Amino acid sequence: MSTVFDIEQKQDSAERLLAVADKEPRYILFADEFNKVARKTVESAIHNIELDFSWSKFKNQKQYNVNGIKQVHLLRMQMKESWILDAADEVWLLIDxxxxxxxxxxxxxxxxxxxxxxxxxxxxxxxxxxxxxxxxKDMILDFGQAFYFKYFSDDAHTAIGYGNKNLYQNRSWVYLRFRLKVRKGDKTYYSNSKGVIEMLVKNDYPIGKTLDYKLV
Incomplete structure (x- = not known):
């Protein structure tokens, strides 16, 4: 199956450059210009890939007693279009x-x-x-969620790097954004945002501290 990665890269020969040396440049498409358009086409295709994030059906997939947090709900990622996994050499999920x-x-x-x-x-x-x-295209993500937080007191955690800014009534939170990084040959492409979540630690009586998420 052909994909946008199969667009051939162009290169101007010395003979062609010489032949158009006295021509009006605005009427000529040079290789660098074509290759820039080809790259934009690939980037557009990657931008259009949709990711879904959820956790409701996987709440029993938990870690216990991690960094003082009793339960960590793992995050589910679903990729609606999986062609990129076959077409690219590597696809990475970036966490900002x-x-x-x-x-x-x-x-x-x-x-x-x-x-x-x-x-x-x-x-x-x-x-x-x-x-x-x-x-x-369907993965359960374990990226050390509990280690975005640290002990604040016996009753609370605080988000690392926030001090007391993101701490309210024994709830602490951070915002995470997800993007894609795609590698094909010697080229690397970065996508736009694929989703933002609020990851929070809260008291979940009688269990204790629980890590959960909200879509933003």
Whole structure:
């Protein structure tokens, strides 16, 4: 089956460049211009791939006593169009974490807020990967969800990097955005946002601390 990845890359020969040297450039399509259009076509196809995230049918797939959290509901990802898995060499799910604006050290420099992508692999956070290799169109994702939080007190957790900003009545939360990274040959493509979730830790009596999600 042919896909957008099969669009042939063009290259201008010395003979062709010489032949059009005295021509009006706006009437000529050069190889670089064609290849840029071809790349935009691939990027558009990747942007159109839809991902669904859910957890309601998989709430009994849980981890227990992870980082002081009694239950961690794992996240289900479903890819509506799976052609990309066959056509590309690798497809990765990127996880971006929202970070609030903050002042850096003693310099007084203000770092803007927004979704940030952590390095991968991150030696400082090996249990919290920011990239997951997609191996099927329907996957249960375990990406170290509990390690986005830390103990705040006996009754509460706090989201790492937020202080007390995202802590209210024993509930703590972070926002995560998902994107795709697609590799084909020596080229890498990045998608637009495929979904944003609020991941939160809350008291779930009598169980204790439970990690769950909301779609944003």
């Amino acid at each position: 974490r929202y970070k609030p604006k903050r002042t850096i050290g003693t310099s007084g420099k203000l770092k803007s807020s927004g979704f940030k992508h952590a390095i991968y692999p991150d030696p400082d956070n090996p249990k919290r990967p920011s990239e997951i290799l997609i191996t099927g």
